[in-house]
Amino acid sequence: MGKVVEIRWHGRGGQGAKTASLLLADAAFNTGKYIQGFPEYGPERMGAPITAYNRISDDKLTIHCNIYEPDYVVVVDDTLLTAVDVTSGLKESGALIINTTKTPEEIKPLLKGYKGKVCTVDARTISIETLGKYFPNTPMLGAVVKVSGVMGEKEFLDDMVGSFKHKFAKKPEVIEPNIKAIERAMQEVKGL
Amino acid sequence: MAIRERLSGNEAMAVAMKQINPDVVAAFPITPSTEVPQYFSTFVANGQVDTEFVPVESEHSAMSACIGAQAAGGRAMTATSANGLALMWECLYIASCSRLPIVLACVNRTLSGPLNIHNDHSDSMGARDSGWIQIYSENCQEAYDNMLMANRIGEHPDVLLPVMVCQDGFITSHAIENLDLVEDDKVKAFVGEYNPEEYLLNKENPIAVGPLDHFTHCFEHKRQQAQAMMNAKKVVLEVSAEFAKLTGRSYGLFEEYNAEGAEACVVVLNSTAGTAKFVADQYKAQGKKVAVLKPRLFRPFPVDEIAEALAKYKAIAIMDKAESFNAAGGPLFTDVTSALYAKSVFGPKVINYIYGLGGRDVKTDDIEVVFNKTLEIVATGKVDSVYNYLGVRE
Numbered sequence: 001m002g003k004v005v006e007i008r009w010h011g012r013g014g015q016g017a018k019t020a021s022l023l024l025a026d027a028a029f030n031t032g033k034y035i036q037g038f039p040e041y042g043p044e045r046m047g048a049p050i051t052a053y054n055r056i057s058d059d060k061l062t063i064h065c066n067i068y069e070p071d072y073v074v075v076v077d078d079t080l081l082t083a084v085d086v087t088s089g090l091k092e093s094g095a096l097i098i099n100t101t102k103t104p105e106e107i108k109p110l111l112k113g114y115k116g117k118v119c120t121v122d123a124r125t126i127s128i129e130t131l132g133k134y135f136p137n138t139p140m141l142g143a144v145v146k147v148s149g150v151m152g153e154k155e156f157l158d159d160m161v162g163s164f165k166h167k168f169a170k171k172p173e174v175i176e177p178n179i180k181a182i183e184r185a186m187q188e189v190k191g192l
Numbered sequence: 193m194a195i196r197e198r199l200s201g202n203e204a205m206a207v208a209m210k211q212i213n214p215d216v217v218a219a220f221p222i223t224p225s226t227e228v229p230q231y232f233s234t235f236v237a238n239g240q241v242d243t244e245f246v247p248v249e250s251e252h253s254a255m256s257a258c259i260g261a262q263a264a265g266g267r268a269m270t271a272t273s274a275n276g277l278a279l280m281w282e283c284l285y286i287a288s289c290s291r292l293p294i295v296l297a298c299v300n301r302t303l304s305g306p307l308n309i310h311n312d313h314s315d316s317m318g319a320r321d322s323g324w325i326q327i328y329s330e331n332c333q334e335a336y337d338n339m340l341m342a343n344r345i346g347e348h349p350d351v352l353l354p355v356m357v358c359q360d361g362f363i364t365s366h367a368i369e370n371l372d373l374v375e376d377d378k379v380k381a382f383v384g385e386y387n388p389e390e391y392l393l394n395k396e397n398p399i400a401v402g403p404l405d406h407f408t409h410c411f412e413h414k415r416q417q418a419q420a421m422m423n424a425k426k427v428v429l430e431v432s433a434e435f436a437k438l439t440g441r442s443y444g445l446f447e448e449y450n451a452e453g454a455e456a457c458v459v460v461l462n463s464t465a466g467t468a469k470f471v472a473d474q475y476k477a478q479g480k481k482v483a484v485l486k487p488r489l490f491r492p493f494p495v496d497e498i499a500e501a502l503a504k505y506k507a508i509a510i511m512d513k514a515e516s517f518n519a520a521g522g523p524l525f526t527d528v529t530s531a532l533y534a535k536s537v538f539g540p541k542v543i544n545y546i547y548g549l550g551g552r553d554v555k556t557d558d559i560e561v562v563f564n565k566t567l568e569i570v571a572t573g574k575v576d577s578v579y580n581y582l583g584v585r586e
Contacts, residue, residue: 025368029198038367041309060370063470064331064363064463066553 005150006067007054010086011076014046016137020076021052023141023163028056030159031151036061049084056150072097072148076123076136081110092116097147097189099123099136104191119147119191126188130181131174142182143189153186194372194439201332201364204371205271205297205357206231208339210241211379214295215266215386218246218257220276223309224361225299228271251276255283255294262292263401265391267343269294273361274301274315281319287354288323289417290401293346294354296324297339300462300513301361302550310551311361313461317514317523323417325355325424326491328461333371335359337441338488340374343383344431350423360463362551374439382438421492428489445494446487448501450476454483456566457502457540459528460511461487464547464554471559482563493527499535502528507569508540509562511582513548521579522546541575547582558583 007024011017018039025037036055042048053067071094075086078100087096095117098107104118111118121143123136131138145156160182164175199207206228209217217236219229229245236245244261248254251272258268272280277298287294303314316326325345329335338357346355359365374382390399405413425445432443447465450472451457460468465486472484485501487494502508510529512522521529525544532540545562548554561582569575 022368025198029368029370034370035198036367036369038363041362041366062331062466063556064360064367064466065555068555 004055004057004061005072005148006070007056007072007074007144007148008067008070009052009054009074009076010080010084011050011052012046012080013048013050015076016135017050017074017076018052020074020137020141021054023137024054024144025056026163027141027145027156027159028054028151030162031155033057033151034059034061040066049080070094072144074140074144075099076140078102078107081107085112087111087114090114090116095119095147097121097140097143099140101125117147117191119143119189121185121189123185126181126184130177130184132177138178138181139185142185146186146189147192157182195375196370197373198368198370199332199336200227200366200368201329201335201359202227202299202366203231204332204336205339205359206235207373208336209269209297210235211340211374211376212267212269212343212383213241213380214243214269216244216246216258216261216268217270218248218254218261218268219270219272220248220251220254222251222273222276224301224311224365225271225273225276225297227365228297228299251279252283255280255287258294259283259287259290259292262287262294263290263392265388265393267386269296271297271299273299274303277315277319278303281322284319284322284324284354286402289413291352291417291420292354293343293352295339295342295346296354296356298356298358299361299365300358306550308550309361311363311513312549312551313358313512313514314549316356316358317516319356320491320523323353323421324491325351325353325421326489327355327357327428328488328490329357329359329364330462330466330486331364332367332369333441335364336371336373337435337439337443340379340382341431341435341443343386345424345427347386347388348427348431349389351420351427353417353420353424358462363463372439378438382435424492425489425494443488445489445497446485446501449484449486450481451483451485451501454481455506455570456481456509456563457483457485457505457507458509458511458559458562458566459485459487459502459524461490461513461524464511464513464559467554467556468559471556471563475563480563480567482566487524490524493531495531495534498528499531499537502532502540503537505540506573507566508542509545509566510542511545511547511562515546515549541569541573543569543575543578543580545580545582549584552583554583
């Protein structure tokens with residue numbers, strides 16, 4: 001059994017954390033991996049904290065439970081830091097990746113003693129400047145791939161171009177801004 | 193060449209239904225199975241199937257419409273969960289006694305109450321005596337494969353019974369996983385045409401379906417129904433063997449994992465069997481052997497084969513994701529222990545765990561508790577408690 005990369009996503013209902021986990025699963029699948037992407041369903045309402053998960057592996061996955069000791073945690077909304085214990089079980093060899101305007105040094109004291117790597121990315125600014133709207137999941141996806149190295153950056157970008165072409169077949173004008181959002185997140189993520 | 197895909201369990205079941213292209217699908221939405229008819233209705237709208245899709249106003253009507261369609265001579269399918277299945281209850285019995293091989297995708301969810309949308313097996317376990325064949329699926333691949341085999345099993349002339357294909361709500365129904373799909377033309381050839389011998393729309397040979405059946409004949413009809421269930425086991429194996437030739441994926445009445453040299457065994461259904469296999473691999477690496485036996489066919493219950501397979505173990509833990517409130521053990525435990533006793537297998541010590549009710553996540557730590565207990569029983573030969581709860585606060 002090779003290494004399994006486990007990722008936990010924290011977001012708020014409506015921000016697309018579930019969709020991001022499914023997009024990451026898709027991209028990893030397209031690079032030949034075995035994948036799982038699954039949300040934890042609670043009360044389904046806009047703004048409520050939600051959790052989603054990914055497992056990415058070179059070998060077949062049989063385990064079917066939530067992830068308690070993730071390699072990476074992605075926080076799509078920094079207001080969750082006071083509401084959810086986001087670093088619970090997070091491996092110190094891994095990283096926390098958070099959408100915030102703050103720096104990694106400003107985030108670290110808020111993390112209940114987590115000693116591992118903290119990476120920040122201002123997905124709000126990137127999203128608004130590239131897409132014209134607040135869709136943090138697209139840039140967060142870029143940041144996760146960059147920080148985790150779970151797949152090659154070029155492979156990932158090529159795959160995203162393909163899936164956006166498919167997804168936005170009727171709105172081709174949004175493909176380039178989405179790719180731009182991913183690229184910028186990859187370049188701008190701090191704390192690597 | 194198989195088609196490498198990634199789909200959720202619900203999508204996988206809906207794609208299987210698309211490839212089967214039944215005459216009628218009648219369904220009413222209920223979490224977590226809603227996506228099955230939802231995806232299917234888009235296939236109808238896109239003209240990818242020529243199925244008559246009946247968006248009924250309740251599950252009672254969904255099953256009634258399936259009964260009508262299947263009795264008329266068509267192939268009918270539906271999907272449901274939890275209270276949706278409960279609302280079908282009286283119709284389930286009518287479908288099976290009328291010998292109508294309807295196929296139902298059952299996405300397992302806790303039967304209310306308390307009101308809960310998450311997974312356990314209280315819904316399908318409650319329907320275990322309704323005369324439906326029940327097949328359980330560990331993951332998205334198995335949910336898909338079992339759907340492809342269901343029509344062939346139910347429609348076999350020695351069987352003619354409805355089939356329920358179960359998978360775990362949310363855990364697999366809403367999880368995207370890798371799976372291999374079979375090409376449309378191969379599915380079409382494998383599933384074949386449905387040509388019932390007798391059906392309502394056959395004007396050459398008029399029949400009645402569902403008439404009053406007095407004490408003069410009702411018992412004989414029930415006896416025939418029971419015989420059909422007995423016959424189903426052989427047909428499941430035949431259809432599975434043919435499916436293995438087509439896909440390379442072998443299925444039996446149950447799957448035994450890590451059995452060689454093991455003295456302890458855990459019996460568990462659906463997705464938790466996958467987690468148990470994962471823990472079994474970890475234990476194996478540490479030199480500790482625990483086998484996993486995952487029943488695939490629960491109705492009919494493979495009494496002879498399961499008793500024979502379990503006879504070699506010293507300790508067996510049977511895990512139930514449903515409470516039967518008999519104050520003695522869950523439904524799988526009752527069936528396994530009665531199989532052992534009926535087949536004069538008295539060697540293994542047997543314990544039961546009720547687990548995961550209402551969607552309580554089943555962690556690897558929980559599985560370890562069960563594994564460690566069975567290994568302890570192997571070592572000491574002593575059972576301190578037969579009927580146990582796993583992962584509950586008390």
